Amino acid sequence: MNSRYPLSVFAIALALAGPSALAQDTGATDKWQSVAKTDNQEAFVNGSSIAVVGAQLEARVKQNFAVPQPSAKKGRTYLSSRTTYRFDCAQRRMAMKEVRTYTGSDLQGEPVQKATSSDKNLQWLDAPDSTVFGELLDYVCGRTPGG
Numbered sequence: 001m002n003s004r005y006p007l008s009v010f011a012i013a014l015a016l017a018g019p020s021a022l023a024q025d026t027g028a029t030d031k032w033q034s035v036a037k038t039d040n041q042e043a044f045v046n047g048s049s050i051a052v053v054g055a056q057l058e059a060r061v062k063q064n065f066a067v068p069q070p071s072a073k074k075g076r077t078y079l080s081s082r083t084t085y086r087f088d089c090a091q092r093r094m095a096m097k098e099v100r101t102y103t104g105s106d107l108q109g110e111p112v113q114k115a116t117s118s119d120k121n122l123q124w125l126d127a128p129d130s131t132v133f134g135e136l137l138d139y140v141c142g143r144t145p146g147g
Helices: 008-017 132-141
Strands: 032-037 041-046 051-053 056-070 077-088 093-102 111-116 124-126
Touching: 032 132, 041 132, 056 132, 077 111, 077 132, 093 132
Parallel strands: none
Antiparallel strands: 032 041, 041 056, 051 056, 056 077, 077 093, 093 111, 093 124
């Protein structure tokens, strides 16, 4: 499996969001299922967060990175993120709805940044087979919402 789409796409989204106040929201009670792992990252899905939104699915994803990732905030880095993605199963694509990044692994440490996208401004990315995005899409699209 390779990481064909680096999180830099989301760093751009973070930059566009500009500075914003962050609240510590680690989702400590969330139950995360490991779905994809590469040398650079591991991605988890909270199965109980899977929900139907119109003709798509939505789910929360936690990503832990092996090395610090550059933030859109100058001089800041993060080791984990919690992202709400929208999944278009039929077209094998996904879009970031919200992302929060943290200085430590497993959504711990200081919050670094937060970015959100409205439904009108979603930036859709392909989720090819054998990629982290593809594995996330396959997992979410193969589950019953809320389970």
